[in-house]
Amino acid sequence: MATxxxxxxxxxxxxxxxxxxxxxxxxxxxxxxNSGLFMLLAVALTxxxxxxxxxxxxxxxxxxxxxxxxxxxxxxxxVRSAAGEAGMRFFPLVxxxxxxxxxxxxLGFIPYSFTATAxxxxxxxxxxxxxxxxxxxxxxxxxxxxxxxxVPPGVPIYILPLVVAIEIVSFLSRPVxxxxxxxxxxxxxxxxxxxxxxxxxxxxxxxxxxxxxxxxPFAMTVGLEALELLVAFLQAYVFAxxxxxxxxxxxxxxxx
Amino acid sequence: MAQSETTQTEVGHEGGGHSSFPPxxxxxxxxxxxxxxxxxxxxxxxxSKRALPQIGAVIENRKARIxxxxxxxxxxxxxxxxxxxxxxxxxxxxxxxxxxxAQAARDQLAAESEAKRKTLEDExxxxxxxxxxxxxxxxxxxxxxxxxxxxxxxxxxxxRLAGRPxxxxxxAAAVDSVKPASGEA
Numbered sequence: 467m468a469t470x471x472x473x474x475x476x477x478x479x480x481x482x483x484x485x486x487x488x489x490x491x492x493x494x495x496x497x498x499x500n501s502g503l504f505m506l507l508a509v510a511l512t513x514x515x516x517x518x519x520x521x522x523x524x525x526x527x528x529x530x531x532x533x534x535x536x537x538x539x540x541x542x543x544x545v546r547s548a549a550g551e552a553g554m555r556f557f558p559l560v561x562x563x564x565x566x567x568x569x570x571x572x573l574g575f576i577p578y579s580f581t582a583t584a585x586x587x588x589x590x591x592x593x594x595x596x597x598x599x600x601x602x603x604x605x606x607x608x609x610x611x612x613x614x615x616x617v618p619p620g621v622p623i624y625i626l627p628l629v630v631a632i633e634i635v636s637f638l639s640r641p642v643x644x645x646x647x648x649x650x651x652x653x654x655x656x657x658x659x660x661x662x663x664x665x666x667x668x669x670x671x672x673x674x675x676x677x678x679x680x681x682x683p684f685a686m687t688v689g690l691e692a693l694e695l696l697v698a699f700l701q702a703y704v705f706a707x708x709x710x711x712x713x714x715x716x717x718x719x720x721x722x
Numbered sequence: 723m724a725q726s727e728t729t730q731t732e733v734g735h736e737g738g739g740h741s742s743f744p745p746x747x748x749x750x751x752x753x754x755x756x757x758x759x760x761x762x763x764x765x766x767x768x769x770s771k772r773a774l775p776q777i778g779a780v781i782e783n784r785k786a787r788i789x790x791x792x793x794x795x796x797x798x799x800x801x802x803x804x805x806x807x808x809x810x811x812x813x814x815x816x817x818x819x820x821x822x823x824a825q826a827a828r829d830q831l832a833a834e835s836e837a838k839r840k841t842l843e844d845e846x847x848x849x850x851x852x853x854x855x856x857x858x859x860x861x862x863x864x865x866x867x868x869x870x871x872x873x874x875x876x877x878x879x880x881x882r883l884a885g886r887p888x889x890x891x892x893x894a895a896a897v898d899s900v901k902p903a904s905g906e907a
Contacts, residue, residue: 478742478743478744478745479744481743481744481745482744482747483744483747483750483753483754485753489753494752495749495752495753496752496753496756496757497753498753498757499750499753499754499757501750501753501754501757502753502754502756502757502758502760502761505757505758505761505762506757506760506761506764508761509761509762509764509765509768512765512769513764513765513768513769513773516768516769516772516773516774516777517768517772517773519773519777520772520773520774520776520777520780521776527780527784531780534773534777535777535780535781538774538777538778538781539781557774558766558769558770558774559766559770561769561774562762562765562766562769562770565765565769566761566762566765582758584745585745585750585754586745586746587745587750587751587754587755587758588754588758591755591758591759591762592762595762649745653745
């Protein structure tokens with residue numbers, strides 16, 4: 467009785483990419499897709515809010531201004547606590563990453579919208595951006611000293627090779643865990659929401675007595691929605707926080 | 723786009739060319755990457771060049787202004803304290819001056835009245851002494867008169883009793899012999 471004629475239950479369909487403005491450069495497809503559109507939308511919204519927040523220069527802030535300043539102080543506090551005052555040169559990067567992810571996550575909550583952060587290529591790009599920033603800044607600022615990151619002080623010499631090997635593997639696997647964490651969280655959340663939402667529709671499509679049961683997956687969906695909202699904030703925060711901690715390695719290598 | 727027809731488990735509607743799992747469909751990666759870098763680049767540029775410096779400047783300005791206002795308030799407080807202290811001091815000075823003036827007036831009055839009393843006392847004492855002297859003179863005069871009267875009276879008594887005038891020298895001697903007693907009386 468499940469999939470008679472209506473839309474089939476296809477929880478991953480929501481992640482499929484459709485071209486919005488087809489663009490092809492040198493035979494390669496560079497179309498503006500729904501993914502690109504929602505990223506641009508997230509950026510536009512963030513910039514709009516930031517522009518409004520940055521406009522007022524009065525001593526007493528307006529609501530938007532207070533919100534912008536709260537966001538500023540929040541991210542600045544995060545950077546300072548994890549990477550110290552020296553980390554403030556990466557403040558714009560961390561701020562952009564945090565709000566890019568947050569807005570992409572939140573836009574995904576709008577029905578029929580698209581969640582760009584549920585695309586592994588996007589989260590991987592963000593993670594690699596951070597990884598390469600750490601690598602380049604670390605080597606540029608500290609040269610060979612940067613590789614002290616892999617040699618924790620105070621480790622006995624006979625287990626040092628093992629520790630260094632583990633440190634290198636953990637360093638190299640950072641972009642993987644960094645990107646997969648966000649991707650998997652958003653993906654799983656949206657699939658779960660979709661599945662429970664489909665249950666509601668399935669039960670409503672069934673017989674009269676079973677219709678009443680639809681309240682159960684509906685309640686579940688409402689609860690999950692709240693949980694996913696928390697996850698949307700939390701994952702943006704976790705991603706930005708880890709970015710700060712990785713940047714801290716670039717700024718203070720060997721400072722475990 | 724039609725490159726992965728390998729493991730199509732689902733129906734594969736919507737044009738049919740998608741991978742079974744869209745996020746892993748590598749054919750979408752170039753376009754997504756391009757638009758990611760355009761979007762994120764725009765965001766980073768706007769944040770680092772425009773919004774964040776402005777917001778930061780506003781926050782710094784406010785901090786500076788609050789600090790300045792607090793400093794001003796402290797300075798004003800100090801000024802007010804100084805003014806209060808000065809006022810207190812003038813008040814204390816005035817009070818002390820008034821007290822000293824009152825004391826001086828009191829002292830002067832006391833001295834004046836003391837002097838007056840003294841002159842009065844002296845005057846009285848002088849008058850008293852004069853009176854005492856007069857009394858003493860009167861008394862001595864009276865005493866000498868008493869002796870003469872007693873001699874006269876004794877002479878007269880003797881003359882009446884004896885029928886002849888009495889010897890004045892004998893009478894005087896007789897009177898003088900009793901005089902110390904009467905003089906002491």
